[in-house]
Every structure is written in C-alpha cells, then in structure tokens.
Amino acid sequence: MKRQDPDTRRATIADAVGRTIAHGAGGFPGMREIAAEAGVTTGALQHHFRTKDEMLLFALEHHGRRWADRLHARADRPGPPAPPRRVLEAVVEELLPLDDERTAEAAVAIAFTLRAATRPALAEHYRRQRAFLHELVAAQFARAAVTSPAAAADLLLHALDGMRTDCLVLGPGSVSVEALLDRLLPPAAAEQ
Numbered sequence: 001m002k003r004q005d006p007d008t009r010r011a012t013i014a015d016a017v018g019r020t021i022a023h024g025a026g027g028f029p030g031m032r033e034i035a036a037e038a039g040v041t042t043g044a045l046q047h048h049f050r051t052k053d054e055m056l057l058f059a060l061e062h063h064g065r066r067w068a069d070r071l072h073a074r075a076d077r078p079g080p081p082a083p084p085r086r087v088l089e090a091v092v093e094e095l096l097p098l099d100d101e102r103t104a105e106a107a108v109a110i111a112f113t114l115r116a117a118t119r120p121a122l123a124e125h126y127r128r129q130r131a132f133l134h135e136l137v138a139a140q141f142a143r144a145a146v147t148s149p150a151a152a153a154d155l156l157l158h159a160l161d162g163m164r165t166d167c168l169v170l171g172p173g174s175v176s177v178e179a180l181l182d183r184l185l186p187p188a189a190a191e192q
Contacts, residue, residue, distance in 0.1 A: 010048050013038045014062035017055060018104030021111050028052060028111055053115065053122060060112045063105040064129070070094050084144035085185055091137060092160055092177050097167045106164050133157060144185050152184050 016038035020029040031052070035042045049055035074090045075082060082090075097103035116122035134153050141149035141156075163175040 006048065009040070009044070010058060011062055013040065013045060013048060013055065014059040015104070017059040018063060018108045022100075022104045022107035028056070028115065053119060056108070056112055056115060057122065057125060059108045060125075060129075063108050066101070067094050067105060084140040085181055087140045088137065088156070088181055088185075089177055091133075091140075092156070092163070092180070095160060096164060096172070096175065096177075098172050103168070106168060110164070110168075130157070141184070146184070146186060156180070156184055 013034065016034050017029075020034050020037045024033070031042045031045055034055070035045050038045070045055070049058065071090055071094050074094075075087065081087075094102070095106070097106035112122065113126065116126040134150075134157060137156055138149040138153035141152040146152045159180055163177075163180070166174045
C-alpha cells in the first residue's frame with residue numbers, strides 16, 4: 001500500500017465513515033467495518049483517532065468542508081450576488097442526500113446528531129454548527145425582506161431535518177425545495 005500523509009489518511013477514513021454509515025444497517029459502524037472500508041488496519045484507525053466520537057467529529061467536519069466548497073463554487077460567479085432564493089435553494093440542495101456523496105454526508109450528520117444527544121462535548125459542537133447555519137440562512141431571509149428572518153430560518157432548518165430523513169428513506173422525489181421556499185419567502189422573493 002502506498003504511504004499517505006496523515007491528513008490524506010484521515011480524509012480517507014472520514015470518507016469511509018460516511019460510506020459505511022450510509023450503507024450500514026443502522027447505528028454507528030464498528031472499527032473493523034470502517035477500517036475495511038478505508039483499506040487500513042484498526043491500529044491505523046486508532047493511531048489517527050482515539051475514540052469513535054473523535055472520528056465521527058472529524059468526519060462531520062470533513063464533510064462540512066466539502067459542503068462549503070460546493071456552496072462556494074455555486075456562489076462564486078461573476079456579477080451581482082445571487083438572489084436570496086437561489087442562495088437558500090443551494091444551501092438546502094447541498095445538504096440533501098441527492099447523490100452518493102451527499103448521502104454519505106447526510107448519514108454522518110444524522111449519526112453525529114444521535115450521538116450528540118447523549119454526549120455534551122458533541123452537543124456543544126452541534127450547537128455551534130447549527131448557529132452558523134441558522135445565521136447564514138437568516139441573513140438570506142433578511143435580504144428577501146421576510147418579516148421575521150430568525151423564525152423563517154428556524155422553520156427552514158427544521159424542515160430540512162425532515163426532508164433529509166425523507167430523502168434517505170423515501171427517496172429524493174419525496175421532497176420539494178421549491179414548495180418549501182414558496183411557503184417561506186414573500187411572493188416577490190419567490191419570483192427571483
């Protein structure tokens with residue numbers, strides 16, 4: 001096996017965590033399953049991550065960077081800033097499990113959320129991540145002249161949680177980003 005630098009190896013493991021959770025039978029996979037998917041030994045896993053929580057947190061952050069990179073790629077176009085509706089569509093679409101990569105990301109996010117419910121250190125990270133996303137979404141609702149941007153952001157993020165689950169269980173055709181945004185944005189913003 002070709003020798004990888006530690007950052008590349010950790011990223012390989014994070015990708016394997018996502019695939020293993022996404023294709024697993026529920027719950028957090030065992031170290032052997034993750035190691036096999038990553039093509040490393042369990043000793044290599046333990047060298048890079050002392051605990052499953054540490055590995056899951058790294059995977060969440062790794063996948064979060066990919067989400068941010070995709071979002072920036074969609075937004076970094078010449079000309080004026082994208083209208084709020086387009087930004088909100090991009091945020092939601094990039095967080096939904098609409099392809100293999102986003103399915104693995106969504107699976108990691110859900111697994112992380114379940115573990116954070118009983119682990120205060122993970123819960124704190126969840127709160128920071130949620131606050132960042134809330135601020136991003138609320139800013140777009142403010143740009144769209146929504147009466148209560150914070151409340152609209154709350155509704156969108158709660159709906160997104162349900163939409164993510166529906167996509168995973170029922171398939172991508174079970175959700176409509178357009179219908180959700182039509183309900184949350186004023187008519188003038190919906191036409192943008």
